[in-house]
Amino acid sequence: MQPVLRTEHVTMRFGGVMAVGDLNIELFPHEIVAIIGPNGAGKTTAFNLITGVYVPTEGKVFFAPGGEGGKLVDITGKKADAITRMGMARTFQNIRLFKSQTVYENILIGQHLHVKAGLFASVSGIARKEEQEMRRRADELLELLGLSRVRDELCTSLPYGLQRRLEIARALATNPTLLLLDEPAAGMNPQETVELTAFIHDVKEQFNLTVLMIEHHMDLVMDISDRIYVLDFGQTIAAGTPAEIQNNDRVIEAYLGGNTDA
Amino acid sequence: MKNEIKGAREKREFVLSVISLLLMAALVAMAQFDLLPIVGKYEKQVLNLCAIYTILGLSMNLVNGFTGLFSLGQAGFMAIGAYTTSLLIMAPETKDRVFYLEPIHPFVGALQAPFWVALLLSGLLAAVVAFFIGFPVLRLRGDYLAIATLGFAEIIRIIFLNTQTVTNGSMGIKAIPPTANLFWCFGAAALMVLFMLRLIHSTYGRAFKAIRDDEIAAEAMGINLFRHKMYAFILSAFMAGVGGGLMASVVSAITPNLFRFTLAYDILLIVVLGGMGSITGTVVAAFVITIAKEWLRWLDAGFTAGPLKVPEIPGLRMVVFSVLLMCIILFYRQGFFGSKEFSWKGLAALPKNLGIKIRRLFSRDKKEAA
Numbered sequence: 001m002q003p004v005l006r007t008e009h010v011t012m013r014f015g016g017v018m019a020v021g022d023l024n025i026e027l028f029p030h031e032i033v034a035i036i037g038p039n040g041a042g043k044t045t046a047f048n049l050i051t052g053v054y055v056p057t058e059g060k061v062f063f064a065p066g067g068e069g070g071k072l073v074d075i076t077g078k079k080a081d082a083i084t085r086m087g088m089a090r091t092f093q094n095i096r097l098f099k100s101q102t103v104y105e106n107i108l109i110g111q112h113l114h115v116k117a118g119l120f121a122s123v124s125g126i127a128r129k130e131e132q133e134m135r136r137r138a139d140e141l142l143e144l145l146g147l148s149r150v151r152d153e154l155c156t157s158l159p160y161g162l163q164r165r166l167e168i169a170r171a172l173a174t175n176p177t178l179l180l181l182d183e184p185a186a187g188m189n190p191q192e193t194v195e196l197t198a199f200i201h202d203v204k205e206q207f208n209l210t211v212l213m214i215e216h217h218m219d220l221v222m223d224i225s226d227r228i229y230v231l232d233f234g235q236t237i238a239a240g241t242p243a244e245i246q247n248n249d250r251v252i253e254a255y256l257g258g259n260t261d262a
Numbered sequence: 263m264k265n266e267i268k269g270a271r272e273k274r275e276f277v278l279s280v281i282s283l284l285l286m287a288a289l290v291a292m293a294q295f296d297l298l299p300i301v302g303k304y305e306k307q308v309l310n311l312c313a314i315y316t317i318l319g320l321s322m323n324l325v326n327g328f329t330g331l332f333s334l335g336q337a338g339f340m341a342i343g344a345y346t347t348s349l350l351i352m353a354p355e356t357k358d359r360v361f362y363l364e365p366i367h368p369f370v371g372a373l374q375a376p377f378w379v380a381l382l383l384s385g386l387l388a389a390v391v392a393f394f395i396g397f398p399v400l401r402l403r404g405d406y407l408a409i410a411t412l413g414f415a416e417i418i419r420i421i422f423l424n425t426q427t428v429t430n431g432s433m434g435i436k437a438i439p440p441t442a443n444l445f446w447c448f449g450a451a452a453l454m455v456l457f458m459l460r461l462i463h464s465t466y467g468r469a470f471k472a473i474r475d476d477e478i479a480a481e482a483m484g485i486n487l488f489r490h491k492m493y494a495f496i497l498s499a500f501m502a503g504v505g506g507g508l509m510a511s512v513v514s515a516i517t518p519n520l521f522r523f524t525l526a527y528d529i530l531l532i533v534v535l536g537g538m539g540s541i542t543g544t545v546v547a548a549f550v551i552t553i554a555k556e557w558l559r560w561l562d563a564g565f566t567a568g569p570l571k572v573p574e575i576p577g578l579r580m581v582v583f584s585v586l587l588m589c590i591i592l593f594y595r596q597g598f599f600g601s602k603e604f605s606w607k608g609l610a611a612l613p614k615n616l617g618i619k620i621r622r623l624f625s626r627d628k629k630e631a632a
Binding site: 079080081085089090096098099100101105108109110111112115117119123124125131134170174 | 457464475476481485487539
């Protein structure tokens with residue numbers, strides 16, 4: 001099977017510090033893949049390299065814009081917004097919603113990248129159909145993800161768990177084939193984490209996605225990941241299925257004492 | 263059932279809006295035709311300036327308030343608009359008379375256009391210049407953007423100061439036809455308000471606000487930051503250009519020094535006082551500040567307050583605005599309206615909300631006293 005994402009020898013140096021070294025990951029359609037590792041292992045840097053926030057010092061990133069069966073395209077050095085338009089959406093470790101906007105407006109903004117009408121067509125109302133279609137889709141999405149109840153609330157007034165959910169919803173509004181989640185369960189209690197696990201699984205099925213996520217909650221990771229990459233000091237120290245990772249000596253060593261709940 | 267009630271309310275509000283707009287239009291018309299006893303020639307002039315400052319305020323609010331770009335280049339774009347309009351609406355003979363030191367460039371001297379074409383060209387020319395300035399400056403952020411735009415505005419002024427055969431240099435242009443009346447100024451302001459309302463509620467307006475709220479997230483949502491910043495910057499320049507053109511016709515004499523960078527602060531005061539990101543706020547603040555600026559002229563003339571004798575100090579009234587600006591920034595940063603807009607619903611709820619606010623104020627005082 002052809003991968004939808006591949007990094008080849010991706011390396012990132014900040015001055016003398018190598019944040020990520022020789023990262024080679026591959027994602028196949030409909031997989032949920034996790035990147036784990038101790039703090040400062042370079043996980044978020046890896047995300048930023050894939051999504052175009054950083055340009056790698058060395059190496060290349062390939063992505064299949066059409067999703068499954070699409071041809072891999074070199075996206076190294078492309079800007080973040082261009083990569084999102086190709087079908088790769090992300091969330092952030094520290095929630096980054098559009099603070100002055102309602103839940104509904106956040107979703108609408110997520111759809112802006114697909115707008116065909118020019119500014120004047122949009123302002124004059126010539127493109128009213130497109131706007132209506134956007135609004136309809138936003139409502140549909142909110143309904144589907146269980147956010148209709150809070151549709152017109154200011155996004156910052158939502159409880160933490162719902163804000164995380166909204167951020168995922170907003171990413172889905174861009175109509176991605178690959179979804180990157182940066183610590184979706186950060187700051188959540190066990191109950192919320194269980195709900196989130198189910199949510200991610202559902203979303204993946206419903207939207208026909210491939211998911212790459214960074215996560216610290218081992219229960220969640222072991223539960224829904226098909227494969228796992230383990231980073232430590234920027235190096236990939238292990239890769240494999242959850243069962244393989246749990247029994248890997250180097251991983252246990254990196255996590256100090258083998259307690260996988262760390 | 264619920265929808266029916268909502269529909270009825272919307273209908274009622276629409277009727278209310280139409281009636282109040284017609285009423286305002288009628289008032290403007292009566293003022294223009296001298297049917298209002300309190301509006302004389304001087305008051306008309308002040309009202310013209312109110313409308314023009316509304317346009318300028320909207321222009322700055324679009325970039326600073328809605329898109330979150332700290333740009334202070336308004337004066338430069340106004341200058342472009344003012345000179346374009348002036349040179350297009352003056353008769354060739356008048357121009358020859360005004361350019362007495364060094365004759366006007368024959369091509370510019372022969373140019374002439376109706377007022378509305380002149381205004382449109384003023385806006386377009388300012389927009390074109392903004393497009394080219396935008397390439398270097400819109401890559402900057404925060405304070406750096408402010409400094410760069412301020413710098414470009416000064417460059418425009420200096421160029422106008424030195425292109426003697428086109429702008430008459432430091433002597434400026436006099437005898438600009440006073441074509442701009444209340445209809446023109448209020449008409450243009452109304453159009454701009456309408457445009458802004460439509461823009462802000464369009465998908466592009468939402469993208470602007472997304473950039474303001476969080477650039478990194480906006481980019482991750484596939485919004486091309488540079489292109490959208492450019493849209494906002496160009497539209498803002500267009501408005502400033504039109505505002506400048508109207509102003510030239512209203513004040514009838516312009517020099518490059520009228521468009522010093524301090525002008526940007528006058529507009530900034532309006533935007534901050536009204537509320538960054540509120541169209542209603544800009545409109546209200548433009549009227550309040552422009553009228554207050556005229557009304558406070560007695561401060562400049564010198565006055566006696568009991569034993570205190572204040573001599574004639576030109577510019578003393580501007581101190582009032584400086585103090586006002588400081589107070590807003592220190593104690594009331596959201597301005598009159600914050601990012602809220604006028605609505606009939608809000609107006610209906612105003613007495614109730616004010617009551618709650620005042621009661622809260624008093625109950626707090628009591629607590630502090632106890």
